[in-house]
Amino acid sequence: MTTSIYQHQLTLNNGETLDLSEHAGKVLLIVNTASKCGFTPQYKGLESVYNEFKDKGLMVIGCPCDQFGHQEPGDDKEIAQFCEMNFGVSFPLSEKLEVNGDNAHPLYKTLKNEAPGILGSKRIKWNFTKFLVNKNGKVIKRYAPTTKPEEITSDIKDALSA
Template identity: 70%
Template sequence: MGIYQHNVTLNNGQATTLEAYKGKVLLIVNTASKCGFTPQYEGLEALYKKHKESGLEILGFPCDQFGHQEPGSDDDIAQFCTMNFGVTFPLFKKTEVNGPNANPLFVELKNKAPGLLGSKRIKWNFTKFLVNAEGKVLKRYAPTAKPSDIEKDIVKLLG
């Protein structure tokens, strides 16, 4: 299954597919509001504002599988992200990234860009996946990778 065939649901309940982002460079991130890495929302938003006109889309997928750090509803999450970090990039419905109920998009991302030592499992919030404009999953970044650390890779893809 290609990356663009995945069905996803925006935070507001609107169903779509990743086809809507075809031709864009994507940074797909599993996020959380009560995590030590939560301040990365600020860096992600800065990247988005700086490069969105050049073809970057950042897709945020809130996840509550790591230390119960995303306990709120989809509305709570959207409000938190907007009020605290001015997030304007798309946020999706809360999802699972590991286990039997893992979102198929994250299953594909993990298979195409395994982690350290070939590990498929996502280890924590704010794991990031870079996808080129043709839909090829290129790289996985650890939660500790700051958005600014990824910028050079994004700029190369944006041409």
């Protein structure tokens, strides 16, 4: 049995709960993030994509993770301040979580099962792996960390118009 994206909840970095079922009917872009990574400037692109499409039904969710090269060492408050001050991030950020291993967040277990990586690998390889979820909660695509948010706007537009 497959688990729906909408069965999951995330604790946001302010302690509030984000129930994904409340976003049924929206397109979601879920990204594992880090503040001290070579891809960290992608926060700017994520914010830009979010601002361009949020009124059309896109929700971007950042999930800080410290499993790759200890590139997210701060606590939730420090991460939020960094993202806001340096990149003007206004989309929601979860509390720091794990995306691989026995303690991987259940949402990430579902994302990886529904959209495996190259050669069927389930592991997240690095920070800024992105998952695009359609309005029905189906994971439609997984993007490598090297894929910039601006490069997936056509996929976002397609998902929003579907």
